[in-house]
Amino acid sequence: MKVFTAWFTMLLLSFLLLPVIGLAAAQPIQLFMNGKQLVPEVAPRIVNDNTIVPIRIIAESLGSKVSWDPKLRKVSVAKEGTSIQLFIDKKQATVDGKSYTLETAPTIIEGNTMLPIRFVSENLGVEVTWDEPTRSVFLYHKQKESPEPDQTGSEDGKVKEEQGKPGNDAAAAGNNSAGNNNSAGGKNPQESKDKTGDKEASSGGSGNPVKAGEQPVNPGANAPSPGCAVPQSATRSLAPGAADANAPAVKDGKAPVKVQSITFDGEMLCIQTTGGEVKPTMFKLAEPDRIVLDIPGAELDATLATVVNEAKEGTVPLTEPHDIVAKIRYSLFSKEPSTVRIVIDLQKKSELILSDVLPGGLISAKLAKGKDRYRVVIDPGHGGKDSGAVSVTNRFEKDLVLSLGHKVADLLQKEPGIEAVMTRSDDTFIELADRVAKAEESEADLFISIHANTINKESVGGTETFYWTPQSMDFANLMHKSIVEATGFTDRKVKQERFYVIRNTTMPSVLLEIGFLSNPAEEALMYQDAFQNRVAESIVAAIKKQLNLD
Template sequence: MKFPAFCLILLVCMLLLPSYALGAESPAVIKLFMNEKRLTSTEVAPHIVSGNTIVPVRIIVQEIGAKVTWNEAARKVTIVKDDVNIQLVIDSKTAVINGAKEQMEVSPVIENNNTMLPLSFIGKRMGIEFKWDAATSSVHMFKAEDGDSKPVTGPVDNVDKPENGGVTTPKPTKPGTGTNPNPGTGTGPTTPDPNVHLLTSIALTDKELIVNAKDGTLAPTIMKLANPNRIVFDFPNTKLDESLQKLLVNNAGELPSKHALVQKIRFSNFADNPATVRIILDLKGSADYKTQVSKLPNQWSASIVEHQLTVVIDAGHGDQDPGALSITGKHEKEFTLATAKKVEKLLAQDKRLVVMMTRADDTFIPLDDRVSFANDNMVDLFLSIHGNSAKATVSGTETYYNRPESIDFANVVHEKVVAATGFPDRKVRQADFRVITKTTMPAVLVEVGYLSNKNDETAMYKEAFQDKVAASIAAAIKQYLGLK
């Protein structure tokens, strides 16, 4: 799964590639990925010089998001991003960073009229994380997105005060064109915006929520919130019609509930730009929704059902991302998939659980897609299975978490898996692996053993061992969820 600590430090600092993988001066073409999306270059291909990846300047500009300027007389490249200023001179290993000099392993060069820069040296100072995949000669870069969402754990304020609600107003599926010449701020008549549709009725039966509009397609953004439990439906490009407007008091309306899981319904004209109607179901406990096929034109409905515990099992790597290479030439992706499928089979026997897999075959799923899969399905737990790699003498089981709410889950998983493997206990650890950082439910990543260790690897590819590990993971999940 990862290099030992000393290699990881070298990787982040200088993207120093192992000589046994590529040779000291290997001319191999390097594949680049940014947040698991393949980057292509129409100029000189990225390649290795003295163990460092150098790339065309365009990669620095477009993918890292820096501003680059060129001084022809001084043959100097200046790279600026936020409060970081880096100055490099062609064919010189001395860099100036915010006024201070630093030495590089390789110097910038001109190749076929293209300026080639050391990727890692620049990238790490711009907040980029790096992972080297020797099996595929790939550099995987990860940058934080400014718009990364965060889970909402507190209550949403009154529906008549969207600016204080703590929830970002969703973007419309089909934004209006703004053709209304009179926004209604004067005393004259206003022209209705044809892109805004009137909601004519809101009803909650003993089975489902039904919303009707005068015209147009209804496609809400939906959120599940806790403390207290609510389901929030935001309908973009909509307003309440006159019959519903009459029910508002200070822009907040209420309707009684006939549903056993719902206390009441609240609704409002939540926002003006874009026009958005918000409907909130205040729940008596935990509940889920399932969108239904519309029975009538301009109608949207969703059944409200009892919450069913749902778990995502993530088999690490897949397809062109094979993961670590074992001591006998096997791939990590084979171990992770086989074990994950065994966990799924065991958990599926409990009808109280819904089990979802990020991949069920040799498919490559980008890390962010794995995260979105779990978050969008609002699952209760996320568990990722991996095998580790380091020097041959290292052996043992490690379990990783990132957020505080994942610690208890990590402890339960680790206790069970260590007992099942019989490998040395390498403890529960905190790390920034994307699938356990960006998911919004308790999430852990378990490194079952070291594929680079002869004893660990021999066991890990035996079916009886995988059965034992899978049983321990399934038992840990059920114990954490309180299922006996």
């Protein structure tokens, strides 16, 4: 009887504890749009490893029209000429008549239509970040125009965009790195949110923004280089309606580009292509130093493809030993999509000045020797009416980063090979576009934007570094390693983000989050001179290493 009583008591206690356990596991997911919290009737939740969100509150916050067809159990969302149709409990959906298969079927919970957030991201112009410590979903609307900086310093999450990162030139076919593909719903979660307008991310049409995997080809009407001869095929003309017998065969309605020859005379790199329009892209890698030139949509002509080695890599002969170039190699880097990659292995840092593609598909680029003096732009975030984050003791981010920025600039001015330029040297508000313009007008070699982080959870802390363009990735890694050693804070890693100032600058650019002002321990340290001096020294050390001046 005693055994039965004890067993019954334990069973009763377990039932009493179940609601408590259930409540602990049911912590609601928060939802933010452009830094503003949305309060839907039903909180987002995770189903089959996918975050589902209430579509109506998101769509309406974007100015979309939402309608419901009870007979077909269909939800329609219309916005700026885009029509999306979703069917409850079915994975099939349509966008402008095109069919899609969802990862998780839409469902109705307490009268709210819920659907996978990836579908929202791809079809409503919304970028998504998942914040694990606070179980929050941050949504950002992609504006058509470049957004003005957030004057109020509203909360701004880190925005991911699926994009390959060529962190390794590989120079061998098939070794194309896929990079940084993140999704919400607990997969590759992005942890932090940042209280700033200064680091505002956008996808919009701000002129000609730098894309991942791409450095802008010099946009001016560059004169043809005397080092590369324009082929006869570029100047000959065809009779009206006549076919060009030398043109490659057309497939899928588009003629493939063929790379016929690659030559280097010690100064000029000349690449002859045929068959269609070419838009080469270029970026730099470090450790070891390399310049990478990609030709998307191109294939190797037989004259080059037949002389590659077992690694499917060919080399461009050097006429004589070179003081800058160690080797030039090429390969069919990717078959789908087809991309020819040319890699210049450097003995010391240098620049490759890419000219406009000449008539007849001739790509020319001039190798420039390294500089005797480099220009580095230091960008203390926020300023003036934009306070940035507010710390746990009510101190402002703008003051912290200005102090640290001055310390970095003062150290750089002591270096004979470096000139430091600050985007702001006092408590002044500077537009994001003006920060970028100053870097571009200064013809800066490096751009460093300094910030501090915040989140509504005091236990979260650490240092993180952001970059956007592939040419900035190695600089970001160098910088991050140096800063983490100096701060002693948790290593929150190097991350690729679409922040305005690092997306629209054309030189290697990084955005630093030194630590969390919402973390009492980190905040107390960050306002100390000794700490700032140590971090400033680490930033300068990374800059010197990047410029090969250490």
